[in-house]
Amino acid sequence: MKKSIILLLILISVGSYAQTSFQITCNPFLQNMQSNAVTVFWEVNKTAKSWIEMGTNSVLGTKVTHSEDGLIDVGNGIQKVKLENLKAGEKYFYRVCSKEITTLQGYKVIYGDSVFSQMYSFTMPPKPVEAFSFLVFNDLHNNASFVGNVTNSHPEFSFAVFNGDIPTDINDETNFCKYIFSPLSTAFATQKPIVMVRGNHETRGAASRNLYKYFDTPTGKYYYSYTWGNTFFLILDCGEDKQDANREYFGLADYDKYRSTEAVWLQEVVKSKEFKQAKFKVVCIHMPIAQKSIGAVADDHGTNDCGKKFLPILNKAGVDLILSGHTHTYRIIQKEKGFSTCPIVIGGAPYSAKSPDKTTYTKVEVSSKSLVARLMNLSGKEIDKVEKKK
Numbered sequence: 001m002k003k004s005i006i007l008l009l010i011l012i013s014v015g016s017y018a019q020t021s022f023q024i025t026c027n028p029f030l031q032n033m034q035s036n037a038v039t040v041f042w043e044v045n046k047t048a049k050s051w052i053e054m055g056t057n058s059v060l061g062t063k064v065t066h067s068e069d070g071l072i073d074v075g076n077g078i079q080k081v082k083l084e085n086l087k088a089g090e091k092y093f094y095r096v097c098s099k100e101i102t103t104l105q106g107y108k109v110i111y112g113d114s115v116f117s118q119m120y121s122f123t124m125p126p127k128p129v130e131a132f133s134f135l136v137f138n139d140l141h142n143n144a145s146f147v148g149n150v151t152n153s154h155p156e157f158s159f160a161v162f163n164g165d166i167p168t169d170i171n172d173e174t175n176f177c178k179y180i181f182s183p184l185s186t187a188f189a190t191q192k193p194i195v196m197v198r199g200n201h202e203t204r205g206a207a208s209r210n211l212y213k214y215f216d217t218p219t220g221k222y223y224y225s226y227t228w229g230n231t232f233f234l235i236l237d238c239g240e241d242k243q244d245a246n247r248e249y250f251g252l253a254d255y256d257k258y259r260s261t262e263a264v265w266l267q268e269v270v271k272s273k274e275f276k277q278a279k280f281k282v283v284c285i286h287m288p289i290a291q292k293s294i295g296a297v298a299d300d301h302g303t304n305d306c307g308k309k310f311l312p313i314l315n316k317a318g319v320d321l322i323l324s325g326h327t328h329t330y331r332i333i334q335k336e337k338g339f340s341t342c343p344i345v346i347g348g349a350p351y352s353a354k355s356p357d358k359t360t361y362t363k364v365e366v367s368s369k370s371l372v373a374r375l376m377n378l379s380g381k382e383i384d385k386v387e388k389k390k
């Protein structure tokens with residue numbers, strides 16, 4: 001009798017263990033903060049519909065969902081809701097909410113449990129933005145463990161740029177939240193936005209074609225622009241580093257054509273009023289595009305192609321700073337005749353507890369008169385800097 005009770009208890013506990021409860025598996029993170037809008041992401045582990053409860057105090061009071069063509073989003077995994085009509089300088093409180101859908105048929109929908117995050121807050125940029133700073137990380141290669149220490153030591157920063165090769169590949173897209181967005185959410189991203197830049201490693205893996213689910217950009221593309229204060233940001237997508245025909249891409253790469261299309265877009269953006277009126281112009285691109293300066297190697301075709309297609313446009317338009325990574329060796333390339341007309345700051349990586357000195361981040365401070373980029377080691381010591389005064 002006793003044996004059968006013990007067996008029953010074991011079966012019950014195994015059964016409940018196997019049946020994972022509906023839960024939030026990645027806390028919220030912000031992207032695409034504009035003057036009056038921001039997009040909130042989070043992840044759940046089952047099919048759900050989601051919404052955000054928000055307000056200007058902890059009572060919340062406003063419910064926001066996302067719909068396309070009249071249909072409210074339903075999906076498993078990453079959830080994405082854009083908050084709009086926000087006011088400059090206002091502090092907003094919010095929590096993310098999801099309700100499981102256990103059956104989704106034409107004439108039958110059955111809801112399951114609901115889950116709610118804790119309450120978070122963010123503050124919209126003031127108008128005008130007088131001065132600001134931002135942080136730049138690159139080549140995390142699935143290790144975001146050190147980012148929280150850096151962001152905690154610079155509490156004044158406005159946003160953080162993740163300048164490519166943040167994962168090593170995207171074979172299992174749940175790893176993207178597990179290793180990247182969850183630590184970033186814990187560090188700062190519930191309150192301040194992430195700016196995502198696609199590097200060459202983001203293009204690799206079975207789920208790389210689903211990467212748009214994790215990005216929200218003003219253009220809906222991986223290349224885009226935005227203005228923050230007096231500064232215009234150009235976020236460029238470098239594509240892959242080798243020839244499209246390289247055997248490592250298995251006949252699935254078409255980046256030469258992609259970069260040509262991107263260059264047409266870039267040519268138009270630098271003609272815009274917003275670009276021309278900005279005091280400072282900053283480019284974020286994963287691969288450093290002044291290839292001669294970093295020592296070209298035979299298979300750096302992608303880097304050379306970026307240099308050939310983007311650099312003449314940037315040089316002619318006049319940009320103040322290019323931020324890159326990719327080489328895993330930190331370095332500042334000052335402007336060089338015949339190549340870049342502005343400095344290129346290359347961040348070091350990837351992080352290793354055994355050799356943290358290889359890893360750097362860049363802190364960029366912008367005021368009404370100057371732009372200063374400081375290449376920093378993980379002890380918070382400045383390694384080198386570039387400064388532009390206007």
Ligand SMILES: [Fe+2]
Nearest residue numbers: 165199200326
């Ligand atoms: Fe790279």
